Amino acid sequence: MSVVKAMNPTLWLFAGILIVWVLVQSGLFYRHTMAFNKRNNLLTKEEINDCMKVGAAAAVGPAMNAIAVALTLIAMVGYATTFMRCGVIGAPGWELYMANIAATTAGVALGSEGMTEAIFTFAIFCMVTASAPYFINCIIMLKPLDLAVEKARKGSGISYTNYMGNAAMFGMLSATIIDYFFQKDNCAALIVSTIAAIVVNAIVKKTGSKALSTFSMVICMIFGMIAGQVVFQNFMP
Amino acid sequence: MAENKNLTAEQDYAQNFMPGVHKIGRFTMIVAFVLSYLPIAYFYFIKGYKAPGTMYISGLTAIAAIGFGMWISEPETYWPILGSAGTYIAYLSGNVGGMRFPVSMAVQKNVDADINTPRGQVATITGIVASVFANLVLLLITVLVGAWIISVLPANVVHAFSYCLVAMMGSMLLMRFTMGGKSVKENLMGNIPYMAWGIFAYFLSKMVPALANWKTLIAVGGALIIAYFIFLNDKKKLEAK
Numbered sequence: 001m002s003v004v005k006a007m008n009p010t011l012w013l014f015a016g017i018l019i020v021w022v023l024v025q026s027g028l029f030y031r032h033t034m035a036f037n038k039r040n041n042l043l044t045k046e047e048i049n050d051c052m053k054v055g056a057a058a059a060v061g062p063a064m065n066a067i068a069v070a071l072t073l074i075a076m077v078g079y080a081t082t083f084m085r086c087g088v089i090g091a092p093g094w095e096l097y098m099a100n101i102a103a104t105t106a107g108v109a110l111g112s113e114g115m116t117e118a119i120f121t122f123a124i125f126c127m128v129t130a131s132a133p134y135f136i137n138c139i140i141m142l143k144p145l146d147l148a149v150e151k152a153r154k155g156s157g158i159s160y161t162n163y164m165g166n167a168a169m170f171g172m173l174s175a176t177i178i179d180y181f182f183q184k185d186n187c188a189a190l191i192v193s194t195i196a197a198i199v200v201n202a203i204v205k206k207t208g209s210k211a212l213s214t215f216s217m218v219i220c221m222i223f224g225m226i227a228g229q230v231v232f233q234n235f236m237p
Numbered sequence: 238m239a240e241n242k243n244l245t246a247e248q249d250y251a252q253n254f255m256p257g258v259h260k261i262g263r264f265t266m267i268v269a270f271v272l273s274y275l276p277i278a279y280f281y282f283i284k285g286y287k288a289p290g291t292m293y294i295s296g297l298t299a300i301a302a303i304g305f306g307m308w309i310s311e312p313e314t315y316w317p318i319l320g321s322a323g324t325y326i327a328y329l330s331g332n333v334g335g336m337r338f339p340v341s342m343a344v345q346k347n348v349d350a351d352i353n354t355p356r357g358q359v360a361t362i363t364g365i366v367a368s369v370f371a372n373l374v375l376l377l378i379t380v381l382v383g384a385w386i387i388s389v390l391p392a393n394v395v396h397a398f399s400y401c402l403v404a405m406m407g408s409m410l411l412m413r414f415t416m417g418g419k420s421v422k423e424n425l426m427g428n429i430p431y432m433a434w435g436i437f438a439y440f441l442s443k444m445v446p447a448l449a450n451w452k453t454l455i456a457v458g459g460a461l462i463i464a465y466f467i468f469l470n471d472k473k474k475l476e477a478k
């Protein structure tokens with residue numbers, strides 16, 4: 001761990017550069033989108049503010065969930081590397097997995113005294129390389145995909161693009177959700193959050209409450225989390 | 238970029254907005270790729286922290302074996318929901334499935350617009366950008382005082398956060414059933430083929446371990462193919478009228 005601590009100050013510098021770049025990218029996209037919105041009056045200022053609130057609020061739960069894993073990662077690879085890897089590209093679980101692969105390959109335990117500067121550099125290499133191909137994929141694939149969609153959109157009558165979002169979403173969610181039905185606690189979380197969503201949706205329809213609509217996902221998430229925890233504590237060995 | 242004020246929103250979207258998205262996306266991703274390897278290059282070449290080349294090859298092989306399927310398929314599976322700008326942002330800032338995906342769903346529901354519409358694009362990008370800032374602030378807090386936060390929170394509260402994603406999925410599914418001005422029943426019936434395929438993909442990946450890493454691609458790819466046939470059928474019906 002002394003090696004990690006010694007390399008930490010330098011890593012903070014690189015982490016800072018990368019995090020700034022993430023913010024620059026988001027800023028550029030936001031500016032480009034707002035200019036487009038201004039030209040075409042697609043969303044009102046209020047709707048934009050609501051989207052921001054929804055985006056920020058919906059990020060809190062998963063971010064909190066990531067804290068525990070991030071703390072494990074801090075213990076293994078230090079503060080700066082965790083901030084750099086979890087703030088850019090990676091998710092804590094994935095990064096921890098990759099760091100472990102690097103350590104296993106090098107024949108040392110993560111965070112142990114056997115970790116040399118060279119092995120730690122190698123661990124960072126593994127974490128970066130595990131996510132970098134996604135960049136290449138995005139650079140190569142996204143534009144052709146959009147061009148294909150645009151071509152389909154230009155065709156007469158209805159467009160295939162209108163079917164894609166639902167198909168992808170339901171295909172993905174069904175393949176993921178089914179796994180949760182085999183575990184009591186996850187199943188309870190899923191069912192209760194769905195029921196909460198039905199109730200919240202009905203209240204929103206009846207009252208027209210914008211605030212409730214904005215935070216509906218967070219509210220349902222909290223109910224689901226409570227249900228999962230209650231079942232875990234009381235009905236699982 | 239020259240922008241003609243006489244264009245409709247759809248034309249502006251196709252002629253100016255989307256090319257701009259790819260220009261920003263590709264440029265920022267190329268720079269990010271280089272920046273990601275900067276600390277390694279510094280430690281390896283300047284500081285001389287060199288592990289044997291064979292170790293790098295072994296590590297690379299192990300990572301490629303695990304990641305290859307996801308590298309070539311994952312961005313495309315999220316793209317129909319995140320859109321191109323959302324995908325660029327999500328793959329640079331991370332937490333795609335656990336954070337950007339639910340955020341996209343929530344904002345699209347909030348404005349009742351799909352990602353394939355200019356309105357949906359604006360809402361999704363705004364929501365994802367907000368989530369990036371929120372996540373970085375929370376991550377910074379975690380790095381600085383995370384251990385203290387965990388120590389003051391009761392253990393069962395900390396454990397409850399592990400249900401956060403599954404709890405989000407329940408509400409996400411329902412949200413999708415109430416979108417597009419259709420009734421829940423209509424949406425449910427219309428999406429049964431995709432859901433059935435998703436469940437099939439799940440069991441297929443369980444029965445054939447070699448397909449485990451490809452589950453999402455099979456689920457989304459198959460659903461998109463089914464959607465294409467439904468689209469052709471609907472088009473035929475429309476043309477017959």
